[in-house]
Amino acid sequence: MAVATVRPGVDWRTRLQDVLPKLVLSPSLALILFFVYGFILYTVFLSFTNSRMLPSHDWVGLANYRTLWGLSHWHTALANLAIFASLYIVICTAIGLMLAIFLDQKIRGEGVLRPIYLYPMALSFIVTGTAWKWFLDPGIGLENTMRLWGWETFTFGWIKDRDMAIYTIVIAAVWQTSGFVMAMFLAGLRGIDNEILKAAQIDGASTWNLYRRIVIPLLRPAFLSAFVILSHLAIKSYDLVIALTGGGPGRATELPATFMYSYTFTRNQMGVGASSAVIMLMTIAAIMVPYLYAELRERDR
Amino acid sequence: MFPRPIQQAPAPARWLYAVALPVALLLWLFPLLGVALTSLRPASDLAQGNYFGMPSAIAWSNYVEIFRQSPIARYMLNSLWVTVPTVIGSIALSLMAGFALAVYRFPSNLIVFFLFVAGNFVPFQILMVPVRDMTLQLGMYDTWYGLALFHIAFQTGFCTLFMRNFIRALPFELIEAARVEGVAEWRIFWFIVLPLMRPAIAALSVLVFTFIWNDFFWATVLTQGPDTQPITAGLSALNGQWIAQWHLVSAGSILAALPPVLMFFLMQRHFIAGLTLGAVK
Numbered sequence: 001m002a003v004a005t006v007r008p009g010v011d012w013r014t015r016l017q018d019v020l021p022k023l024v025l026s027p028s029l030a031l032i033l034f035f036v037y038g039f040i041l042y043t044v045f046l047s048f049t050n051s052r053m054l055p056s057h058d059w060v061g062l063a064n065y066r067t068l069w070g071l072s073h074w075h076t077a078l079a080n081l082a083i084f085a086s087l088y089i090v091i092c093t094a095i096g097l098m099l100a101i102f103l104d105q106k107i108r109g110e111g112v113l114r115p116i117y118l119y120p121m122a123l124s125f126i127v128t129g130t131a132w133k134w135f136l137d138p139g140i141g142l143e144n145t146m147r148l149w150g151w152e153t154f155t156f157g158w159i160k161d162r163d164m165a166i167y168t169i170v171i172a173a174v175w176q177t178s179g180f181v182m183a184m185f186l187a188g189l190r191g192i193d194n195e196i197l198k199a200a201q202i203d204g205a206s207t208w209n210l211y212r213r214i215v216i217p218l219l220r221p222a223f224l225s226a227f228v229i230l231s232h233l234a235i236k237s238y239d240l241v242i243a244l245t246g247g248g249p250g251r252a253t254e255l256p257a258t259f260m261y262s263y264t265f266t267r268n269q270m271g272v273g274a275s276s277a278v279i280m281l282m283t284i285a286a287i288m289v290p291y292l293y294a295e296l297r298e299r300d301r
Numbered sequence: 302m303f304p305r306p307i308q309q310a311p312a313p314a315r316w317l318y319a320v321a322l323p324v325a326l327l328l329w330l331f332p333l334l335g336v337a338l339t340s341l342r343p344a345s346d347l348a349q350g351n352y353f354g355m356p357s358a359i360a361w362s363n364y365v366e367i368f369r370q371s372p373i374a375r376y377m378l379n380s381l382w383v384t385v386p387t388v389i390g391s392i393a394l395s396l397m398a399g400f401a402l403a404v405y406r407f408p409s410n411l412i413v414f415f416l417f418v419a420g421n422f423v424p425f426q427i428l429m430v431p432v433r434d435m436t437l438q439l440g441m442y443d444t445w446y447g448l449a450l451f452h453i454a455f456q457t458g459f460c461t462l463f464m465r466n467f468i469r470a471l472p473f474e475l476i477e478a479a480r481v482e483g484v485a486e487w488r489i490f491w492f493i494v495l496p497l498m499r500p501a502i503a504a505l506s507v508l509v510f511t512f513i514w515n516d517f518f519w520a521t522v523l524t525q526g527p528d529t530q531p532i533t534a535g536l537s538a539l540n541g542q543w544i545a546q547w548h549l550v551s552a553g554s555i556l557a558a559l560p561p562v563l564m565f566f567l568m569q570r571h572f573i574a575g576l577t578l579g580a581v582k
Contacts, residue, residue, distance in 0.1 A: 020487065022401075025401040027397070028457045029417075031454040031457055032417060032420050037416070043427045046430060055430065055434055102318075102321075113322075119333070122562055123561060124516075124533050124557065126554075130551060131333070135331075239518065257426055281423065281424055288419065296411060296414065
């Protein structure tokens, strides 16, 4: 009897040890399974229904996708995303790399400079958008100031110009994120083995060649993560457009993210909105999944 | 040694530095400085078209004015009410999940980890309709806890990735040694792992605080009206009301920017470590 009462006690402890990992994992896993993956499935489902103002469960097959691809509005959003994302990624990476290399020259003020380039990341675009909107506005911003200073013919009205407005979004977005890309490259640069560089220098490599042939190829992982993160940020961009142009003038700066919001809540075409969100998700997944798969495989061999 | 200090570089390179540096700095600081300057400009300056020059007087009264004319104090408080529970909740959850994923080997470990990481990159737009629908049905629409709950759910992925990688980098022998001594697992977590996690907790708190404080998307989807709207959504609403009153808009923006910027400059080492660890690793 005494043995029998001790046994379950031991079992209880060992069993607790066994379930502990599952126990501590389950709340977060439940949250993410339900709120992220469950909701994705629900939105995918909604994209096949005739939901308008409220979710409805009437199956309509691919009708929403057909409507979506027939809308010139959606094509505008996609074309804008293509311009925005490609310029944003290329310019951010270039400026980030340049800043990182400049900051890596053992300069005295690095501790002061680094946070200054990075601080825009800590701010909401609703805040910094105020400044950019004001700076870009021809009536009160740069154009007006240049004219007051005597340059009468100076014009800078991109934000009011249908063809150029999207580039103002690029400028503001680059300003916000390139410091972050810089921090990523800086971490990469600091991780490079100095011995290799010293050896190359002793062999007489010029600084230019050193960067072109050794440093930049060694930064490949940083380039890859920068690309993945920037493309993901570009597809999600929402605050930026709302704060700066609200999608206008006309639809000149509409992006899929703003398209989705306005179709779902303002135009009461939830089905079409859901199908556009599904396309956004698939675009991100096409970039992310192979990357994450390769990363995780490599790390956990 | 490489790279060499810039002081040893040839003269043109040094000149370039001396010029490029202040220009770049100005470019980066300009938006914040511009807003700060405008927030102290008397309204009469703006009426006269003095947008960029020195203010004719320092008008601290703008700040008094926005508190009097708008519910900005309420907005800030709402933000705090959403942000603080989110930081605590997501860090507590991710500490546990990260510990489990880093320390125990079980068959689905990698798949679960992948779910956490991938969940991080999901565009919020695809979750928007169900989230709003659910908050409406649960009566959580337009409440601070509804917003906080969803923030916790969406931050957990990122936080878990971060914590797991951090715990992975700790010396595993420490845990093994404690196990050999027969220390219970929860005591290992509490007395050995947790104290070593302090830098990670600090970094993540700063990051999550700024993410949530600056969130605009969920704030517009899940709240309306000054009783629950956080500062970002509130500011956006005020922007619509104060059309030409740039001095008030700017003062509001500075107030909204203050907490995350202070956090950032005070804890910048943690912030940078957090961003790069979350991204590169």
